[in-house]
Amino acid sequence: MNNEDEFYDAVTGLDSDESCEGTSEASFKDAIVFDGHPKNNGAPLQENGIKRHRTTLPAPMFSRNDFSIWGILKKCIGLELSKITMPIVFNEPLSFLQRITEYMEHTYLIHKAGSLSDSLDRMQAVAAFAVSAVASQWDRTGKPFNPLLGETYELTREEQGYRLISEQVSHHPPVSAFFAESLTGDFVFHGSIYPKLKFWGKSVEAEPRGTITLELLRHKEAYTWTNPFCCVHNVILGKLWIEQYGTVEIVNHSTGDKCVLNFKPCGMFGKELHRVEGYIQDKSKKRRCVIYGKWTECLWSVDPQAFEAYKKAERKGDTKKQKQEEVAGAENEDADEMPDVQETVAVIPGSTLLWRISSRPAHSAEMYNFTSFAVTLNELEPGMEAALPPTDCRLRPDIRAMETGDMDQASKEKERLEEKQREARKERAKDEQEWSTRWFQLGTNPHVGTQDWIYTGGYFDRNYTDCPNIY
Numbered sequence: 001m002n003n004e005d006e007f008y009d010a011v012t013g014l015d016s017d018e019s020c021e022g023t024s025e026a027s028f029k030d031a032i033v034f035d036g037h038p039k040n041n042g043a044p045l046q047e048n049g050i051k052r053h054r055t056t057l058p059a060p061m062f063s064r065n066d067f068s069i070w071g072i073l074k075k076c077i078g079l080e081l082s083k084i085t086m087p088i089v090f091n092e093p094l095s096f097l098q099r100i101t102e103y104m105e106h107t108y109l110i111h112k113a114g115s116l117s118d119s120l121d122r123m124q125a126v127a128a129f130a131v132s133a134v135a136s137q138w139d140r141t142g143k144p145f146n147p148l149l150g151e152t153y154e155l156t157r158e159e160q161g162y163r164l165i166s167e168q169v170s171h172h173p174p175v176s177a178f179f180a181e182s183l184t185g186d187f188v189f190h191g192s193i194y195p196k197l198k199f200w201g202k203s204v205e206a207e208p209r210g211t212i213t214l215e216l217l218r219h220k221e222a223y224t225w226t227n228p229f230c231c232v233h234n235v236i237l238g239k240l241w242i243e244q245y246g247t248v249e250i251v252n253h254s255t256g257d258k259c260v261l262n263f264k265p266c267g268m269f270g271k272e273l274h275r276v277e278g279y280i281q282d283k284s285k286k287r288r289c290v291i292y293g294k295w296t297e298c299l300w301s302v303d304p305q306a307f308e309a310y311k312k313a314e315r316k317g318d319t320k321k322q323k324q325e326e327v328a329g330a331e332n333e334d335a336d337e338m339p340d341v342q343e344t345v346a347v348i349p350g351s352t353l354l355w356r357i358s359s360r361p362a363h364s365a366e367m368y369n370f371t372s373f374a375v376t377l378n379e380l381e382p383g384m385e386a387a388l389p390p391t392d393c394r395l396r397p398d399i400r401a402m403e404t405g406d407m408d409q410a411s412k413e414k415e416r417l418e419e420k421q422r423e424a425r426k427e428r429a430k431d432e433q434e435w436s437t438r439w440f441q442l443g444t445n446p447h448v449g450t451q452d453w454i455y456t457g458g459y460f461d462r463n464y465t466d467c468p469n470i471y
Contacts, residue, residue, distance in 0.1 A: 053376040059405030060366040061142075062089055088411045092142030092368040093403035095393040097153040097166045097176055098377045099144040100193055104180060105373040106132035107160050109355060114186045114216050119255045120288050123280050126214060126223050127250055127259045127291055128299050128355035131276055134227060134244055135357050138274075138296045139369040141232070141240040145399055145414075147176060148421055148470050149435060152391040154459070155377070158183065165459045169437045170194075171421075175210075177440040179455035188215045192440075192453040195230075206230040208246075211445055211452060221254040222447045228263040243273065244295060253447045256283025263295065279304065291354070293345050302351040310348045378403055389464035391438075395471060417471065424470075438467060 106129060113125035147168035156163040166178035169192070177192040191212040198205050208227040215222045229246040245265040251258050261278035274294040279287045290307040293299035361372055380394045393399065398413035428435065439459050445452035 054379050055361065055372065055375060056363065057093070057367045057370070057375060058403055061092075061368050062402075062405065062407050088398070088402065088407065088414055090143050091145055091402065092140070092370075093399050094144050094374065094377060095147050095151065095153065095396065095399060096144040096174075097147050097151060097168065097178075098374075098393055100166065100176055100178055101153060101155050101164055101377060102136045102371070102374060103133040103178075103189075104155070104157070104160075104162065104164060105136060105358070105371065106355065107157070107162055110182075110187050110189065110214065110216075111161065114182075114218055119219075119221075119252065119257055120280060120282075122216065122219065122221070123223075123250070123252060123257050123259050124289065124291070124301050124352075124354055126252075127261065127278075127280070129214070130212075130225055130248065130250055131261070131293070131295050131299050132355050132357070134230075134295055136371050136374060137230070137242060137244075139242075141242075142368045145396070146174065147393070148396075148417060149425075150391055150438065150468050150470050151393060151396070152389055152439065152467075153393045154388060161186075163460065165439060165455070167437060167439045169440050169442075169453050171425075171435075175453065177453035177455070179440075182217075186216070186218055188217065189213070190455060202233060204232045211448055211450060213445065213447060213452075219254070221252055223250055223252055224445070224447050225250040248278075257281070259291070261291065292348075293354075296357065297345055298356040299354045300345070300347060300351040301354055302348045306348060306350050387462070389467045391467050391470055397471060421470070 109125050109129035109132060113122045113129070116122045116125060149168055149171040151168045153166045154164065161183050162180055163183060164178060164180035166176060169175050169177045173194050175192055175194040178190060180189040181187070189212075191210055193210045195209055196207040198207075207229060211224050211226060213222060213224050225248055228244045228248050230242065230244050233241050233243070243266050244263045246263055248261040248263065249258060250261070257280060259278060259280045261276055264272035264275045264277065266273045274296045275292075276295050276299065277290075277292045279290050281287050287304050289301050290304050291299060291301050292307070358371065358373075360369070361367070361375065364370060367375060378394055378399060380400075385395065388394065396413075396417070398410045398417060401407075401410035401413055437453075439456060440453040441456050443452060443454040444450070
């Protein structure tokens with residue numbers, strides 16, 4: 001095993017569609033322009049030779065009941081988890097490059113933003129996309145495989161109008177860069193992700209690092225933001241559960257509009273569990289609308305005055321209930337228990353629905369709690385291998401073995417690949433050579449002025465002769 005194996009965010013969706021109390025059909029009609037489903041007039045879908053996307057994994061997930069993470073983490077309290085080896089049983093059969101591709105599950109919200117003429121409406125759609133990007137993490141307690149240096153992942157979704165390329169551009173620190181673009185030239189979406197993780201005894205916390213940028217080309221607008229903090233509770237004892245918290249600021253660098261979203265921490269009695277609340281202000285700092293909901297369920301927009309009136313009435317009704325909870329409540333000494341009662345979002349009259357999470361497959365619990373979208377990400381059909389570079393995640397033998405349920409082979413392949421990576425690094429050091437990235441180069445994000453990994457182009461020209469043999 002490699003002591004350089006990064007413990008990435010073991011992050012956790014709602015596999016029930018009973019959410020968003022008070023939702024009406026008219027609200028959905030107003031909120032959704034593109035529903036994310038293929039429009040192909042009954043013809044079979046084609047994507048790199050694939051007629052349709054799979055709906056299940058080759059084998060059910062391996063049970064983790066007989067394994068304990070405590071023996072690994074007990075010496076790591078307060079330390080950054082950048083060099084901790086984790087047994088493969090705690091993984092899920094996806095690379096972290098594929099995991100960040102799950103941002104694209106709700107691409108219809110980007111299409112919607114591009115179709116709107118009003119900048120305030122566009123910001124609402126972008127805010128919904130930013131929240132939806134973390135929704136697939138709910139109940140995802142498996143850790144993605146750490147990408148090898150030079151590893152890549154490609155995803156083309158012609159029926160949803162985009163294609164994406166990502167690359168592992170650095171190993172220490174681990175940095176994953178991605179670039180997605182509309183097939184019709186409407187948008188580009190890009191960024192680089194390098195979370196810093198720490199273990200705090202009962203939980204693992206991921207500090208978000210890296211700027212995410214969405215450019216709506218037709219409107220000549222660029223939006224930037226950073227993801228919220230992520231915390232996985234009960235990594236030692238009890239049921240694993242996740243919360244996201246912190247302030248996310250989405251800035252429209254063209255208009256000066258800003259959306260401020262507060263991902264609320266759970267709190268002692270769990271009243272704020274999964275809740276998101278914020279507002280959109282224009283360049284004169286006037287609040288134009290309030291946004292509220294849950295990142296595990298749905299997101300709504302409402303007039304600020306209506307929101308304040310509703311909250312004022314709510315606070316009066318909650319006073320007695322809060323006192324009762326304070327008398328009855330007590331923290332569990334053994335585990336950070338997730339609250340049993342998780343009320344759905346109460347919809348304020350006059351609200352507009354911006355986004356609602358997709359329901360998960362009925363057998364999701366047997367497939368690492370994957371969404372329908374996640375199930376498709378490691379799909380490899382006949383003829384597809386010839387069109388991909390040799391660095392694509394789908395060709396990784398350890399992930400492929402785990403997906404088919406062969407855990408022993410997956411563990412052996414993982415160790416072999418890590419050893420091969422170490423040897424390659426030693427050879428470069430001996431020859432005083434620096435690693436050269438293939439599809440991205442270090443530069444400056446023009447919108448925020450910070451260091452970023454910029455896509456250099458050329459990937460989809462399909463010339464992969466100089467790609468390294470990393471597997």
